[in-house]
Amino acid sequence: MNELGFIAIGVMLTLGCLRILAAIERDEERRRRQQAEAVLRRHGMSIEMYLASAGVSDPELADALDHVGATGHIVTDHCGSPVGDLCRCAGTGRPLLVYRARRIRF
Numbered sequence: 001m002n003e004l005g006f007i008a009i010g011v012m013l014t015l016g017c018l019r020i021l022a023a024i025e026r027d028e029e030r031r032r033r034q035q036a037e038a039v040l041r042r043h044g045m046s047i048e049m050y051l052a053s054a055g056v057s058d059p060e061l062a063d064a065l066d067h068v069g070a071t072g073h074i075v076t077d078h079c080g081s082p083v084g085d086l087c088r089c090a091g092t093g094r095p096l097l098v099y100r101a102r103r104i105r106f
Contacts, residue, residue: 050074052084 037047052069053062065084068075075083 048086050084051087054085054087056084 040047050069052065052075056062056065065075069084077083
């Protein structure tokens with residue numbers, strides 16, 4: 001019975017350490033992103049996110065576009081024009097506003 005208690009304590013300590021390491025990693029990533037955003041702002045640039053499913057009403061197509069768009073690929077239609085829009089992002093990276101102020105050009 002004592003061995004089982006030691007194993008349970010060991011597992012709990014390991015899980016606690018893993019949570020602490022994950023929190024440290026998240027904080028480090030957040031700090032790096034904030035530094036990158038500050039550098040971009042100093043150079044007059046803004047952060048925008050490509051949202052492939054913007055303006056699509058078919059749920060199946062929107063899901064497929066989101067999946068492929070999340071990989072970093074830009075989806076084009078049969079004419080070679082990009083599908084979707086750019087959207088401004090909050091500091092958390094969440095889309096705030098989808099707009100068509102300009103077309104994406106290659």
